[in-house]
Amino acid sequence: MRLLGVFCRWSPLLLLTGATLVFGQEPSPTPAPSPSPSPSPAPAQPPAAPPAQPPAQPPAQTPAQPPPATEPTPAEEPPKGKTPLGLYIEAGYGGYDPDTIDSSLQTLSTHLSDNQFEMEEQQFSRAAIGWKLQRGRGEFRLIFNGYSEDGYKLESVGRLSSVINPLGAPGDVLSENVVSPLVWWNVVAENGHISTTRTPPVWDQSVDDANGDNLVQESEARYVGADIAFDTTTFASMQNRAQTYDLVFGNVWGPRRFQGRWFGGFRYFQYDGNIPAAAWLMTPPIGYGYTDGAFLDILNFHQETRGLGPTGLLEARFNFFDQVLQLYLNGQASFVVTDIEFDSGRFTTLVIDTDNGLTIPIDAQLNQSQTKSTWHTGAEAGVRVHVLQGLTLEASYGVVGLLDAIVLPTTIRIPQSLQESEQGTSAIYNTQDYVLQGWRAGISYQF
Numbered sequence: 001m002r003l004l005g006v007f008c009r010w011s012p013l014l015l016l017t018g019a020t021l022v023f024g025q026e027p028s029p030t031p032a033p034s035p036s037p038s039p040s041p042a043p044a045q046p047p048a049a050p051p052a053q054p055p056a057q058p059p060a061q062t063p064a065q066p067p068p069a070t071e072p073t074p075a076e077e078p079p080k081g082k083t084p085l086g087l088y089i090e091a092g093y094g095g096y097d098p099d100t101i102d103s104s105l106q107t108l109s110t111h112l113s114d115n116q117f118e119m120e121e122q123q124f125s126r127a128a129i130g131w132k133l134q135r136g137r138g139e140f141r142l143i144f145n146g147y148s149e150d151g152y153k154l155e156s157v158g159r160l161s162s163v164i165n166p167l168g169a170p171g172d173v174l175s176e177n178v179v180s181p182l183v184w185w186n187v188v189a190e191n192g193h194i195s196t197t198r199t200p201p202v203w204d205q206s207v208d209d210a211n212g213d214n215l216v217q218e219s220e221a222r223y224v225g226a227d228i229a230f231d232t233t234t235f236a237s238m239q240n241r242a243q244t245y246d247l248v249f250g251n252v253w254g255p256r257r258f259q260g261r262w263f264g265g266f267r268y269f270q271y272d273g274n275i276p277a278a279a280w281l282m283t284p285p286i287g288y289g290y291t292d293g294a295f296l297d298i299l300n301f302h303q304e305t306r307g308l309g310p311t312g313l314l315e316a317r318f319n320f321f322d323q324v325l326q327l328y329l330n331g332q333a334s335f336v337v338t339d340i341e342f343d344s345g346r347f348t349t350l351v352i353d354t355d356n357g358l359t360i361p362i363d364a365q366l367n368q369s370q371t372k373s374t375w376h377t378g379a380e381a382g383v384r385v386h387v388l389q390g391l392t393l394e395a396s397y398g399v400v401g402l403l404d405a406i407v408l409p410t411t412i413r414i415p416q417s418l419q420e421s422e423q424g425t426s427a428i429y430n431t432q433d434y435v436l437q438g439w440r441a442g443i444s445y446q447f
Contacts, residue, residue: 088139092126092442096147096400099435103154103277103301106411110161111280112181113290119240120151124440132446138251141263147436149240149273151191154298156278158185158290163203163216173286174203178216183223185290187278187298192236194293198228232294240273242402242434244376246311259317267311267334269376271405271434275301282350282359283416289350300345301366305405307338311376326384334376340407342368342429349414351421360418364425366409372431374404390446397439404431 103115125148130141159181165172182201187194201221202208208220248265277299282289291298315330344366351360382396409427 086132086134086139087447088128088130088132088141088444090126090128090130090143090442090444092124092394092440094124094126094438094440095121095150096124096436096438097121098147099433099437101275101406101408101432101434103275103408105277105279105299105409107280107414108283110175110181111283112159113277113279114157114159115277116155117275117277118153118155119149119238120153121438122240122436123148123150124438126440126442128444136251138249140249141246143244143246143248145244145246147242149238152189152238152240152276153191154187154189154276154278156185156187156189156298157183158187158278158280160184160280160287162286163221164200166202166204174216175286177214180218182216182218182221184287185278185292187290187292189234189276189293189298192233194232194234194298196228196230196232196292196294197226198287198290198292199223199226200287228292230292230294234293234298235274235276235300238274238276238300240271240275242269242271242273242405244269248311248313250313252317254317256323257319259319261313261315261317261330263311263313265311267307267309267336267376269305269307269334269336269338269402269405271303271305271402273303275303275406275408277301277408279412281348281414283414284352296348296350299347301408302343302345303406304341305338307336307374309334309336309373311335324386326386327382328384329381330379332376332378335373336376337371337373338404340368340370340372340405340431342366342370342407344409349425351415351418353418360421362415362421364414366412366425366427368407368409368427368429370407370429370431372404374431375401376403377401392444392446393442394444395439395441397437399437400435402434402436405434406432408432 098119101117101119103117105113105115107113125146126144128141128143130139132139161178161181162173162175162184163178163182165174184200185196185198187196202224203216203221205214208222209215210217210220245268246263246265248263250261250263252259252261254260278291279299280289281291281296290296311332311334313330313332315328318327319325320327346363346365348361349364351362352358353360378398378400380396380398382394382398384392384394386392407429408431410430411428413426415421415423415425
């Protein structure tokens, strides 16, 4: 009974221990041969965790390229839709007065003509087109300046070293002891109209020789009235025109209050026109043979001048009211190589046939060509008003000197007799300046 009680008390423990032995230990193999025993199942393992994902990598990036050296920053890029060049246009108009041109001629030391040719106020026109580069890198301009004759006037005085002798026969002339040539003819040609008078000087030794030296002084000659006077017509215009074409590049520098501007480039120049002149074209008989516009036509000297060379301009600017008002002063100089063509056209000289006393007309013509290096100069002072952005009004006064632009004869040699006519007519020439001064006004726009 006691054993039964002990069994009952410890039976649960024995069962638990036996179970542990059966399931917790691998049984020993039997000695009998048999197929390879199957391995016992591996101890239970906890459920496998999902494979670890590698950490996310940032997407590959292309290495940044440095911007080109010439690429403008966003603040400097031109607005979309606009070209990198800013168009510039200008137009102007004005009036310039040329200086008097001296077309005086000497035929003999005793036969002179004092000619003063005036071109009345010439019309001035100006046009320019240009292209302004971005970021203040300068600008190109093509500038045209044109001058056109609006009228003319020729005043000619024919001088002769002879006087009328009132004590002699009618028409008796004294040519000895005359100190200097005296006025005989006056010819005025203006815009197609000619007015001519001949007033021979008179000298009587018994009355007019104030100092008793038996010499005819200019102050001693008397004029008692014209013996020839008439009006006639001639060319209405001499068609004098000059143009300059400047192709230049320049820029502006300096602060906002005071600035400078420069331009440099090339100039092309051309001049075409006619210069009238009067002259003695016959020596005997005394007192006749002057180009009066009726019996003998006034001479007409045609000119053609072309030139090319470098040019430069410097300008000083004074700005006021945030550059709304601008005062400026500039100067320009051009070194030009010019080709000048001169042609007198056909005219008539007169000689006396000593065999029969007849007056014989002789055809004559003068031609001259010259190549000459010279200067063109100019200075201008004016005011500019910037009305709107890009729109500018301008007014100025200036002086322009086209030096050595005109060639004219100063001495003309004509035949003195029929025998000399085969030698023809020749002349000595000299160049003259074409100087103008006046005003202009203009308007410009910078796109």
